Amino acid sequence: MRYPSSFACAAAALMFSCQAINILMSNDDGFGSGNLRELYHMLTGAGHNVYIVAPAFQQSGQGGRVGFTTEANLTGPSQYGLIPAGAPSIGPDPVDDHIFYYNGTPAACVFVALDYVLPNYAGFKVPDLILSGPNYGTNLGPSVWSLSGTAGVAYSATARSIPAIALSGSNTAVPYLEVDGPGHDAYRVAAVSFRVVEAIIETTPPGHPIFPLGYGANVNIPPLSNNHTSVPIVQSRMTGGAEVDAAVPGKTPGTFTWANLSPRASGLNQCINGDCSLPGETEVVAAGKVALSLYTIDYTAPIGAKASSVMQRFAALAGWMEGKAGLERRDRRVHWRA
Ligand SMILES: *[C@@H]1O[C@H](CO)[C@@H](O)[C@H](O)[C@H]1NC(C)=O
Numbered sequence: 606m607r608y609p610s611s612f613a614c615a616a617a618a619l620m621f622s623c624q625a626i627n628i629l630m631s632n633d634d635g636f637g638s639g640n641l642r643e644l645y646h647m648l649t650g651a652g653h654n655v656y657i658v659a660p661a662f663q664q665s666g667q668g669g670r671v672g673f674t675t676e677a678n679l680t681g682p683s684q685y686g687l688i689p690a691g692a693p694s695i696g697p698d699p700v701d702d703h704i705f706y707y708n709g710t711p712a713a714c715v716f717v718a719l720d721y722v723l724p725n726y727a728g729f730k731v732p733d734l735i736l737s738g739p740n741y742g743t744n745l746g747p748s749v750w751s752l753s754g755t756a757g758v759a760y761s762a763t764a765r766s767i768p769a770i771a772l773s774g775s776n777t778a779v780p781y782l783e784v785d786g787p788g789h790d791a792y793r794v795a796a797v798s799f800r801v802v803e804a805i806i807e808t809t810p811p812g813h814p815i816f817p818l819g820y821g822a823n824v825n826i827p828p829l830s831n832n833h834t835s836v837p838i839v840q841s842r843m844t845g846g847a848e849v850d851a852a853v854p855g856k857t858p859g860t861f862t863w864a865n866l867s868p869r870a871s872g873l874n875q876c877i878n879g880d881c882s883l884p885g886e887t888e889v890v891a892a893g894k895v896a897l898s899l900y901t902i903d904y905t906a907p908i909g910a911k912a913s914s915v916m917q918r919f920a921a922l923a924g925w926m927e928g929k930a931g932l933e934r935r936d937r938r939v940h941w942r943a
């Protein structure tokens with residue numbers, strides 16, 4: 606639950622939000638990520654109560670895969686050598702006990718956080734908000750959404766009934782200890798992320814969830830110059846200009862690598878849900894703006910003529926099924942003939 610914080614409200618008079626909330630952060634780049642730690646410090650600086658549970662190692666491209674280690678201890682040093690080999694597979698950061706590493710996939714980190722770290726080490730069990738990233742590199746369009754570990758954190762959080770935002774920048778990997786102030790790309794990506802996150806927190810009525818149940822947001826940030834504070838934020842949809850992979854033969858026979866399919870796939874870019882007048886998030890970032898898309902956890906096709914016509918063709922099977930569908934035999938015959 607939200608808790609009142611006089612510190613945050615005092616800070617609000619200066620520049621920050623008056624609503625202090627409980628936040629869980631994770632990512633797929635690893636717990637030593639510069640992007641992750643910069644945003645963490647901005648959020649704690651604004652008075653929020655923030656915990657990080659993030660992978661001990663780089664875990665990009667894992668999507669929503671739930672991979673728990675079977676090893677009690679790390680068999681090699683963690684990312685950037687922050688934790689030595691032989692240390693437990695889960696534990697606190699050496700310099701900050703609100704930050705935990707875990708030797709698992711991004712989605713596994715969410716579940717380990719919710720079912721172990723937060724209940725045992727934080728003053729809350731269910732965060733008000735789960736943030737993923739900011740990632741190194743964008744996560745644009747529905748195809749990347751399914752395979753990105755950054756997205757995997759967000760949709761796993763949504764599945765656990767917790768509002769979530771996936772955040773992705775266009776900068777490259779940097780250990781957090783090498784981020785040297787506001788001129789650094791990791792700082793800029795975090796600052797834009799912070800602006801988006803604070804906006805949604807500030808406009809949430811106290812005691813209400815940050816998003817409706819089953820909803821979340823995907824935020825992608827273009828390359829930033831030193832004018833990052835003025836980069837426009839545009840409402841977008843996931844489809845539209847999005848890329849999907851093609852398999853390209855490698856140099857060695859029998860091997861393949863990937864490339865963006867060309868021309869772009871119309872299947873991936875079919876606008877079915879959401880406001881089809883919005884630009885695609887891929888196009889928005891290509892134009893140098895921040896793309897903000899909402900997602901839902903419900904992949905079911907929306908009701909309408911297209912879904913009905915497909916379902917009617919399956920209606921002949923209804924006789925084999927239990928329940929209501931099986932009772933509508935007369936309808937079934939009519940639909941089958943049509
Ligand atoms: C893991 O490390 C601890 C010491 O931190 C040690 O006591 C334990 O035996 C180790 N477990 C395994 C399976 O190697």
Ligand SMILES: *[C@@H]1O[C@H](CO)[C@@H](O)[C@H](O)[C@H]1NC(C)=O
Pocket residue numbers: 830831832835836837
């Ligand atoms: C930001 O800077 C870039 C180049 O550094 C420039 O092209 C762009 O117009 C600037 N945007 C704003 C909103 O000032």
